[in-house]
Amino acid sequence: MSLTSSYYNHYTPTSDPARTVLFNKFWGSVAIVDEETARALVSGHVAGLAPGRLTELERAGFFVPVDFDERAAAERRYLERKQSNALLAITVELTQECNLACPFCYQNSYRGTGAITDQAINRIQQYVQTVVSEGRRPITDVALRFIGGEPLMQKDKILAAVSGMRGLADRLGVGLNTQVDTNGLLLDEAIVRVMDATSITLTNKADHDTVRVRHNGAGSYDQVLGRIMRYAEHYNAYETVLAVRYNVNAFNAKYVPEVYRMVKGLGIKYTQFDLFNTVNYDYNALIPTLSSEQFKWLYLEVIKLKIEHGETVTDFPRPTFSPCSAYTPYNLKVTADGRLALCDAMTSPRGSTDDLLRDVGRLREIFSDIDGHNPFHDPQCGNCTNVGICGGKLYCKPDPCDFLPFDLDEFLRFFAETYPSVPNRFDLGSPVG
Amino acid sequence: MDVLVDLAGQDLAARGCGNCQGSHSDNQIRAKREDDATPAATDTMGESIDR
Numbered sequence: 001m002s003l004t005s006s007y008y009n010h011y012t013p014t015s016d017p018a019r020t021v022l023f024n025k026f027w028g029s030v031a032i033v034d035e036e037t038a039r040a041l042v043s044g045h046v047a048g049l050a051p052g053r054l055t056e057l058e059r060a061g062f063f064v065p066v067d068f069d070e071r072a073a074a075e076r077r078y079l080e081r082k083q084s085n086a087l088l089a090i091t092v093e094l095t096q097e098c099n100l101a102c103p104f105c106y107q108n109s110y111r112g113t114g115a116i117t118d119q120a121i122n123r124i125q126q127y128v129q130t131v132v133s134e135g136r137r138p139i140t141d142v143a144l145r146f147i148g149g150e151p152l153m154q155k156d157k158i159l160a161a162v163s164g165m166r167g168l169a170d171r172l173g174v175g176l177n178t179q180v181d182t183n184g185l186l187l188d189e190a191i192v193r194v195m196d197a198t199s200i201t202l203t204n205k206a207d208h209d210t211v212r213v214r215h216n217g218a219g220s221y222d223q224v225l226g227r228i229m230r231y232a233e234h235y236n237a238y239e240t241v242l243a244v245r246y247n248v249n250a251f252n253a254k255y256v257p258e259v260y261r262m263v264k265g266l267g268i269k270y271t272q273f274d275l276f277n278t279v280n281y282d283y284n285a286l287i288p289t290l291s292s293e294q295f296k297w298l299y300l301e302v303i304k305l306k307i308e309h310g311e312t313v314t315d316f317p318r319p320t321f322s323p324c325s326a327y328t329p330y331n332l333k334v335t336a337d338g339r340l341a342l343c344d345a346m347t348s349p350r351g352s353t354d355d356l357l358r359d360v361g362r363l364r365e366i367f368s369d370i371d372g373h374n375p376f377h378d379p380q381c382g383n384c385t386n387v388g389i390c391g392g393k394l395y396c397k398p399d400p401c402d403f404l405p406f407d408l409d410e411f412l413r414f415f416a417e418t419y420p421s422v423p424n425r426f427d428l429g430s431p432v433g
Numbered sequence: 434m435d436v437l438v439d440l441a442g443q444d445l446a447a448r449g450c451g452n453c454q455g456s457h458s459d460n461q462i463r464a465k466r467e468d469d470a471t472p473a474a475t476d477t478m479g480e481s482i483d484r
Contacts, residue, residue: 028445030437031438060439061440086446320445320447432445
């Protein structure tokens, strides 16, 4: 059988001309090849390669039969993954009210003071029940995420909603993962107990107290960290994840390693530390952000730091061929005023929970322009070798092609150097099913 | 030659909305981008963390 190089091969040079890192963007395979093999792969002339080498590269997906239409296979894989995604993501915006008054917040321009109604929460449960029981997607897990405003200002509603959804998930035989995105000021044992993860924003004290302020202008760092420390033993008792979100700007970037070590030293068993670049904050006029290149360099430094500390990282340019949450059918966000959106990032809701009462499929009709998204209908995406990694544009990104938080080549060089000695430090993902 | 990772034939499960970093407040389409940032004159954050 005649073979040719995969259309989805990516070549990363290293400082050693005899070593090229080979990455296949269709499957995610990684190899280090010598000059002769790299030349054969780039040119497609495979005749000179030893049969054993050819077989090994073919097995890993770097060579494919000449008559195999990879781009058609990519589209089939994408459409199948979109329909068979087993995770139903439900986001509930409990309120837009907040006990902080951060000057950068994206909700400042439209902040309301109401809270989601019990009726809306009941309808979300009915919606989940219908989507799962009717097999609209083959759901095995529901991810229930609470956002605000400050969601813990509606603590009773969270506790009732989690209790109701957990009972429903048990009856339906699906898993339930709960998360709250909170500023942490109202954190308590009950919340730590019912959540699988709490996402709390924390930077260094001086930065935190400047950008995350109370309505009277006072900083919130001590109170937030105090709450986390007070409930550290409960995080461990209930095996809850403390996910710290570090919003990076040009001034606080240098404190990232220090805060990372502080978080690791809290005595909480399950912690997660993630960097986010504040490229789109209103306070950028006062506090400069990192450039995309600077942020990506820092992000990779944090990956290295995590590995040094014995963490297993999940960062990898993983070709899952899965669209982002907004493009995955039946994912739902309900806003505090009972309106509908598709993912946590969507801030222009349409319709209301009333629309879902008779037919959950109404959600797809209301958002048909987004639901029907197929990147393979777009020549740019359809012919792009990154389509399996980015999923075919991100709904929320100003630049949908800037889809990785690290530089691909820098990551692959680092990966090729590091992975052989500590393979267990990299979680490359689990197969579907 | 050394194949470090062979994932051919494996359909990996998506990790939620990982590519957008999975958190709502960083994902908003904002008017201001890094290109619009006005550098401040001094570093007002220059103090170490208070534990």
